[in-house]
Amino acid sequence: MASEEQLLAIKKAKVLMVGAGGIGCELLKTLALSGFQDIHIIDMDTIEVSNLNRQFLFRQSHVGQSKAKVAREAVLRFRPHISITPYHANVKDPEFNVDFFKQFNVVLNGLDNLDARRHVNRLCLAANVPLVESGTTGFLGQVTVHIKGKTECYECQPKPAPKTYPVCTITSTPSKFVHCIVWAKDLLFAKLFGDKNQANDLNVRSGDATGSSEHAEDFFERREDEDFEQYGRRIYDHVFGYNIEVALSNEETWKNRNKPKPIYSRDVLTGEFVQQNGNLDKNSHIDDPSTVSAMASLGLKNPQDIWSLVENTRIFLESLKLFLGKREKEIGNLIFDKDDQLAVEFVTAAANIRAASFGIPMQSLFEAKGIAGNIVHAVATTNAIIAGLIVIEAIKVLQSDTNNYRMTFCLEHPSKKMLLMPVEPFEPNKSCYVCSETPLLLEVNTHRSKLRDFVEKIVKAKLGMNLPLIMHGSTLLYEVGDDLDEDMVANYSSNLEKVLAELPSPVTGGTVLTVEDLQQELTCNINIKHREEFDEEKEPDGMLLSGWVQSPQMKKVNHKQVDNEDSTSIVSQPVHVETEDVNETEIVVSTGTKRKSSEISSTSSIASAASVGTRSNQKPEEINDDDDDDLVILDGHSDTLKKKRLQ
Amino acid sequence: MDSEELTEQETALYDRQIRVWGVDAQRRLSKSHILVSGTKGTVIEFCKNIVLAGIGSLTLMDDRLVTEELLSANFLIPPDENAFSGNSLAELCCDSLRDFNPMVRVSVEKGDLSSFGGDFYDKFDVVVVSCCSLSKKKLINEKCRKSPKRIAFYAVDCRDSCGEIFVDLQNYTYAQKKLDDTIERTLQYPSFENIENFLVFALFTGHSLENRGRGDDFSQSFK
Numbered sequence: 001m002a003s004e005e006q007l008l009a010i011k012k013a014k015v016l017m018v019g020a021g022g023i024g025c026e027l028l029k030t031l032a033l034s035g036f037q038d039i040h041i042i043d044m045d046t047i048e049v050s051n052l053n054r055q056f057l058f059r060q061s062h063v064g065q066s067k068a069k070v071a072r073e074a075v076l077r078f079r080p081h082i083s084i085t086p087y088h089a090n091v092k093d094p095e096f097n098v099d100f101f102k103q104f105n106v107v108l109n110g111l112d113n114l115d116a117r118r119h120v121n122r123l124c125l126a127a128n129v130p131l132v133e134s135g136t137t138g139f140l141g142q143v144t145v146h147i148k149g150k151t152e153c154y155e156c157q158p159k160p161a162p163k164t165y166p167v168c169t170i171t172s173t174p175s176k177f178v179h180c181i182v183w184a185k186d187l188l189f190a191k192l193f194g195d196k197n198q199a200n201d202l203n204v205r206s207g208d209a210t211g212s213s214e215h216a217e218d219f220f221e222r223r224e225d226e227d228f229e230q231y232g233r234r235i236y237d238h239v240f241g242y243n244i245e246v247a248l249s250n251e252e253t254w255k256n257r258n259k260p261k262p263i264y265s266r267d268v269l270t271g272e273f274v275q276q277n278g279n280l281d282k283n284s285h286i287d288d289p290s291t292v293s294a295m296a297s298l299g300l301k302n303p304q305d306i307w308s309l310v311e312n313t314r315i316f317l318e319s320l321k322l323f324l325g326k327r328e329k330e331i332g333n334l335i336f337d338k339d340d341q342l343a344v345e346f347v348t349a350a351a352n353i354r355a356a357s358f359g360i361p362m363q364s365l366f367e368a369k370g371i372a373g374n375i376v377h378a379v380a381t382t383n384a385i386i387a388g389l390i391v392i393e394a395i396k397v398l399q400s401d402t403n404n405y406r407m408t409f410c411l412e413h414p415s416k417k418m419l420l421m422p423v424e425p426f427e428p429n430k431s432c433y434v435c436s437e438t439p440l441l442l443e444v445n446t447h448r449s450k451l452r453d454f455v456e457k458i459v460k461a462k463l464g465m466n467l468p469l470i471m472h473g474s475t476l477l478y479e480v481g482d483d484l485d486e487d488m489v490a491n492y493s494s495n496l497e498k499v500l501a502e503l504p505s506p507v508t509g510g511t512v513l514t515v516e517d518l519q520q521e522l523t524c525n526i527n528i529k530h531r532e533e534f535d536e537e538k539e540p541d542g543m544l545l546s547g548w549v550q551s552p553q554m555k556k557v558n559h560k561q562v563d564n565e566d567s568t569s570i571v572s573q574p575v576h577v578e579t580e581d582v583n584e585t586e587i588v589v590s591t592g593t594k595r596k597s598s599e600i601s602s603t604s605s606i607a608s609a610a611s612v613g614t615r616s617n618q619k620p621e622e623i624n625d626d627d628d629d630d631l632v633i634l635d636g637h638s639d640t641l642k643k644k645r646l647q
Numbered sequence: 648m649d650s651e652e653l654t655e656q657e658t659a660l661y662d663r664q665i666r667v668w669g670v671d672a673q674r675r676l677s678k679s680h681i682l683v684s685g686t687k688g689t690v691i692e693f694c695k696n697i698v699l700a701g702i703g704s705l706t707l708m709d710d711r712l713v714t715e716e717l718l719s720a721n722f723l724i725p726p727d728e729n730a731f732s733g734n735s736l737a738e739l740c741c742d743s744l745r746d747f748n749p750m751v752r753v754s755v756e757k758g759d760l761s762s763f764g765g766d767f768y769d770k771f772d773v774v775v776v777s778c779c780s781l782s783k784k785k786l787i788n789e790k791c792r793k794s795p796k797r798i799a800f801y802a803v804d805c806r807d808s809c810g811e812i813f814v815d816l817q818n819y820t821y822a823q824k825k826l827d828d829t830i831e832r833t834l835q836y837p838s839f840e841n842i843e844n845f846l847v848f849a850l851f852t853g854h855s856l857e858n859r860g861r862g863d864d865f866s867q868s869f870k
Contacts, residue, residue: 050662050663059746075722077725078722138666366665376663378666380664
């Protein structure tokens with residue numbers, strides 16, 4: 001397949017892989033077989049059992065070890081003479097600076113979260129190194145090429161931030177099962193087993209500041225004379241019974257909504273003989289706390305079953321007892337972990353009972369675990385296909401074969417008999433704040449929002465900066481660093497707590513703030529506009545950032561930008577758990593800025609071909625998933641493309 | 648695996664793919680038996696993928712001895728000449744494949760597949776052939792068709808940046824999901840003999856389809 005020039009280019013190439021997981025394993029194998037001889041690979045993760053169905057370089061015996069290191073060893077076994085340098089580290093670490101990136105001919109991403117992708121994007125731009133991006137979810141996948149100045153960068157088309165939900169939806173008016181999961185995980189579980197000092201909205205009730213909230217603090221603590229069963233039922237009755245009744249008393253809320261039903265344990269477990277510390281004995285022979293399971297002790301074997309309200313109630317009480325009885329030491333420090341069987345059982349049961357109360361269909365443990373743990377469904381074959389495509393693009397990049405770069409989308413079902421859809425990359429978005437320095441606009445109440453809010457929610461979360469520097473004119477308002485002296489640190493700390501208008505260099509309407517991340521070599525100017533009011537539900541942060549100017553012929557199309565993080569968390573806790581997940585995206589596609597627009601007539605067809613309704617949270621705006629015939633992209637141009645194909 | 652439910656071990660290992668194709672498909676996969684003849688390139692990729700997917704058993708047939716050319720796209724065989732010592736390609740691949748998934752029975756069968764009788768073929772649900780002549784492929788396809796049970800037949804080859812896959816699922820009934828409901832569809836596949844020219848699955852600007860042979864093709868063939 002390869003010409004002499006290609007072989008030479010491959011042999012000389014120094015390649016960086018970011019990620020040694022699903023895509024990474026396939027990619028490393030394919031690179032090695034294709035003749036690459038100098039490969040560096042960064043991955044901060046260790047191997048888990050659920051990886052083994054597709055990350056084939058790993059074995060059961062490797063569970064717990066570094067992915068980068070084990071991958072290297074596995075590949076050296078069939079290509080002993082190539083050089084693979086593993087880094088068991090986070091790509092966002094300062095050691096991977098612009099100079100580090102500059103040593104490579106091309107960077108190949110096999111990441112699973114938006115944050116890291118943006119970070120690598122910026123470093124590649126700063127180092128002027130080509131980037132081949134990719135992602136997979138189930139049967140879907142894509143590969144894209146990003147060359148500074150020539151194509152869009154990864155952030156030219158805004159990717160949506162991880163999905164969060166308004167607090168009131170979670171605490172008072174859930175309408176989907178995922179709302180119940182978030183409630184069970186981030187509120188109830190956190191309240192009962194997590195850090196007691198952390199603020200928790202569990203007992204939030206609209207406009208209710210009665211004296212009962214005084215003892216709300218201690219309410220969730222088990223009383224001295226209470227056994228596990230009594231405690232469990234008290235909590236159950238409070239959150240599923242009493243709290244619902246209180247919510248019902250506010251008629252306004254339920255004017256246009258279905259009313260929830262309060263549920264009390266005595267009504268569910270009618271006639272059940274209350275056993276003191278009941279089934280604890282069944283688990284007493286188990287020494288290892290991590291294998292303790294309520295399902296096991298209640299004889300519920302199948303994680304695919306949807307439990308009845310009675311069964312959910314039993315699981316709720318049993319798992320609570322098991323936490324108290326077998327894992328007391330961890331209580332107060334527990335964070336929900338999808339691989340913690342007991343935690344998953346508890347959250348499933350709690351979410352189901354809440355769902356039952358609100359008339360939302362209940363789900364199996366298997367489903368619930370997927371939602372609560374942000375699990376990405378994955379198979380080996382898609383990763384193999386994508387890895388192959390990555391290498392093909394990488395070889396083109398090494399030869400600067402600019403005209404042949406392609407973004408390739410791998411569909412679930414063939415469209416016009418094609419499973420792979422190649423599209424030419426688009427030109428850079430002139431108003432992309434990352435690769436084409438464009439100022440942004442921030443609407444904020446400068447008398448209410450603090451610098452801290454700005455740093456956390458805008459600079460870090462929205463702009464994806466890691467170690468930011470914030471300046472107003474020549475005044476440094478905030479920065480992060482190891483070598484700062486005490487005075488400055490104290491100054492910055494106090495600045496964080498001030499509202500914008502009261503900063504040493506006051507930030508008001510008309511101010512321009514400059515934010516920078518030295519590691520990413522990204523500078524961004526933000527124009528501040530003062531605004532008094534913000535919609536609590538739509539703009540819960542009280543700040544609105546805008547500024548991506550969209551080119552004239554933008555068509556909003558629906559395509560799955562696969563494999564980006566999507567934490568099911570509520571707004572007030574923007575902790576982005578770095579797990580894998582799909583993020584459905586509205587890709588804004590410009591027809592006006594393609595380099596060879598004659599080849600591809602309508603970009604809305606990308607969506608019709610690419611969109612498939614596998615995830616429940618997809619907005620079916622332009623789904624055209626029935627027929628195989630609508631790949632408009634080829635109509636009238638099929639000859640041209642056919643010619644290209646059969647070169 | 649004859650039990651109706653998946654074991655805990657299987658559920659843990661296959662979690663991510665069960666979320667793609669469901670528990671039922673996974674169960675069927677675990678009961679399926681696949682025969683592969685000609686262990687090179689594309690077929691090796693296929694073997695990796697299908698073993699990871701968790702089939703019941705994989706039987707390999709390839710009596711050829713190792714050569715440098717045969718090793719070129721083979722990541723299953725360590726290039727250690729001492730390890731070769733008279734072992735056939737199939738035998739060497741077999742050891743590695745077993746490692747990928749200890750729950751799959753991987754074994755080797757010697758001989759020329761096209762000369763085997765119907766009772767041998769009857770053991771399998773799927774036959775995949777590669778690296779053999781047109782006439783042999785035709786012969787093997789005929790034997791698959793003669794069997795009382797439906798044996799899916801795939802002929803795979805890959806050369807340079809072109810690849811081809813011939814598929815014969817005989818009379819194939821499957822469920823197609825539309826927006827609101829599911830429709831039953833039936834396809835009649837022509838036999839190998841009935842195809843005069845191969846459809847060369849062309850590739851966009853050099854894209855190689857080497858990695859085809861997805862799990863979904865196979866899970867569908869069990870419906």
